[in-house]
Amino acid sequence: MIPSATHHRTAAAGDLTALDRHGDDDVAPGMVDFAVNVRGRTPGWMLDALAVRLPDLAGYPLRDDHDAAVDAIAQAHERDRREVLPLAGAAEGFALLARLRPRTAVVIAPTFTEPERVLTSAGVHVTRVVCPEPWDVAAADVPDDADMVIVGNPTNPTSVLHTREAIESLRRPGRVVVVDEAFADVTLAVRSGVEIDEPESLVGIAHPDVIVIRSITKTFALAGLRAGYLCATADLIGDLTAGRPHWPVGTLQLTALRAALSDRGRAHARAQARIVRADREAMCAALTDAGIDVCGTPAASFVLVRTIDGTARKNHLARAGHAVRSCANFAGLGPDHLRLAVREPHVVAGLIAAWRGDDDAEHHLDTPGTDIDDGN
Known part of the structure; x- marks a missing residue:
């Protein structure tokens, strides 16, 4: 599991469209964190x-x-x-x-x-x-x-x-x-x-x-x-x-x-770049195989996906213990786009399992726009 933050801001927690809302608002303690683009633990x-x-x-x-x-x-x-x-x-x-x-x-x-x-x-x-x-x-x-x-x-x-x-x-x-x-x-x-x-x-x-x-x-x-x-x-x-x-x-x-x-720090970043590339390629393949729409050609440590009723999807994943980032406050996108941090294959498998669980219970999805209070 990717460790989640133990503290995060709450000012924008109720408004997915606020400009000052960032990924840390979506992560509560104990959640598997796909919402924040921080790489693992501090070396x-x-x-x-x-x-x-x-x-x-x-x-x-x-x-x-x-x-x-x-x-x-x-x-x-x-x-x-x-x-x-x-x-x-x-x-x-x-x-x-x-x-x-x-x-x-x-x-x-x-x-x-x-x-x-x-x-x-x-x-x-x-x-x-x-x-x-x-x-x-x-x-x-x-x-x-x-x-x-x-x-x-x-x-x-x-x-x-x-x-x-x-x-x-x-x-x-x-x-x-x-x-x-x-x-x-x-x-x-x-x-x-x-x-x-x-x-x-x-x-x-x-x-x-x-x-x-x-x-x-x-x-x-x-x-x-x-x-x-x-x-x-x-x-x-x-x-x-x-x-x-x-x-x-x-x-x-x-x-x-x-x-x-420093030389050591630069070497660490280079190693991370290669890990990110391998994990991202595996993640995109797994998401695509699961029928999840991966957008564009991702090159960084996160990928963008598109889904119907994105806010409801986000909420269901949160209840399953997985934090993802809504793109409702990004101009040109919207709540039906979600940003997912690149994670290891076994962590991605857990997300996909939770996502497929949503598919099996599609008629239970919440009304889009009703976001849970992720901070509590």
Whole structure:
């Protein structure tokens, strides 16, 4: 079983369409977790690195720790250290975008809802540009006057991996392109028989108008720590950090960043990418064999499926002890789409058994829209 969270937010628990509702709202203690895209358990060596620093928490974060994290990120992605900014989670990176004062920000949907939520809260005019299935960003009709465009690669929740060229085609004079690469470290391609890690990532390319936001919390199972980083030009980072509070990233976060971007951490991410690929292929085959509609060509650590009466399906699975993520709050999708985190074959078999149980009792399905209180 994939361990479930022992605590989660409840503010949006009753509203599947709220922008601030995320997968953790769907998981109660003891459930098999397909709703949150965190990979298993935190590696032991990462916990050891963090434990060593616990006695240092009486003091403020050190400049040496900040510099060590920056150096590790810069070296991993072959960027100038002035082009690296540690973050208190990728979500902080989205919140900082408002400091660029865009006139019109476009989010290419379906996509992670947090950028839209925080920019709108900051008074930025946000426009959704919805791509039709199979959600190719090349089909996005982005207005020419948009001075900020935000795109996920791979995109949450569709699991689509866009080509680097397609992302770069969004660039225009006077526009900043923001790429959410929270799951890029588990993407993989095979070209001419050679495996390529992070094949479409822009994190190592110093475009003057591109911001790449990354997370370490998914692949290293550190969601409770809130740690990430972004790469952009020094000028953009200067604008993003103007007025940022002192000590925005704590000692343990900086320690985790340094460890995750070390040679050992990079090797762990590469190993996870291969596990994800194998488990995803097996999962998609099993779902398809069970008559479950897998959407698109998934490339990340989650897959998107389509089902009739998705909210009722979600509720039945919850009662059977399986948490899945409703896509009711993703523009361009809806409650009949569910996102499933990639899990091991025996865990997927349990989900399919519960799903087939729903099929056997189809006439008992709840009315769509009546969501159980997953938090209690």
